[in-house]
Amino acid sequence: MTMRTLAAVAVLMSCVVGACAPAAGTTQAGAPAPRGSVLTQAQLSATNSEILYDAINKLHPDWLTSRGPASVTDATPTMADVFMNGTMLGRADYLRDMRVVDVTEVRYWNAGQAEARFGMGHPRGVIEITRK
Numbered sequence: 001m002t003m004r005t006l007a008a009v010a011v012l013m014s015c016v017v018g019a020c021a022p023a024a025g026t027t028q029a030g031a032p033a034p035r036g037s038v039l040t041q042a043q044l045s046a047t048n049s050e051i052l053y054d055a056i057n058k059l060h061p062d063w064l065t066s067r068g069p070a071s072v073t074d075a076t077p078t079m080a081d082v083f084m085n086g087t088m089l090g091r092a093d094y095l096r097d098m099r100v101v102d103v104t105e106v107r108y109w110n111a112g113q114a115e116a117r118f119g120m121g122h123p124r125g126v127i128e129i130t131r132k
Helices: 003-020 041-045 052-059 092-097 111-118
Strands: 038-040 081-084 087-091 103-109 126-131
Touching: 038 041, 038 052, 041 052, 041 103, 052 092, 052 103, 081 092, 081 111, 087 092, 103 111, 111 126
Parallel strands: 081 126
Antiparallel strands: 038 103, 081 087, 103 126
16 A cells, blocks of 8 residues: 555544544433533522522523423423432422522433433423432
C-alpha cells in the first residue's frame, strides 16, 4: 500500500469511529440526567413559593403540563409521574402537597429515560424528588 492509501484508510476509520461515539450531552440508563433537567434547593427557594408544584411551574412549566391522551385507545390525559426513593407517589398533582423546604433536588426524566430507569408505563416522563 502506498502512503496516500494508508492515510485515506486512517481518515476513513477515524470518521467511522467518531460516528459511532455517543454525542456530547447524551445519557445512558443510570447516567446523570442532563443539567437542564435538575432543579436544586437554591433554584426552588429562589421562586419564593412554598408549594413544590408552584416552584416547578415557575421554573419548568413544561414538566407539569399534560400533553393530551397518551394513546388512541385511552383518551385520558396524563401527566408526569412523581417518584421518591424508587417509589411512585402519584401524578404531578401530588406535588401540590409537598413543601419546597422539604426537598433538596427535583429531577425530570423524559419518557425514554424514565422507561429505562423506572420501567415501562411513564409516557409523560417522571419527576424524581430527593427529600432532605
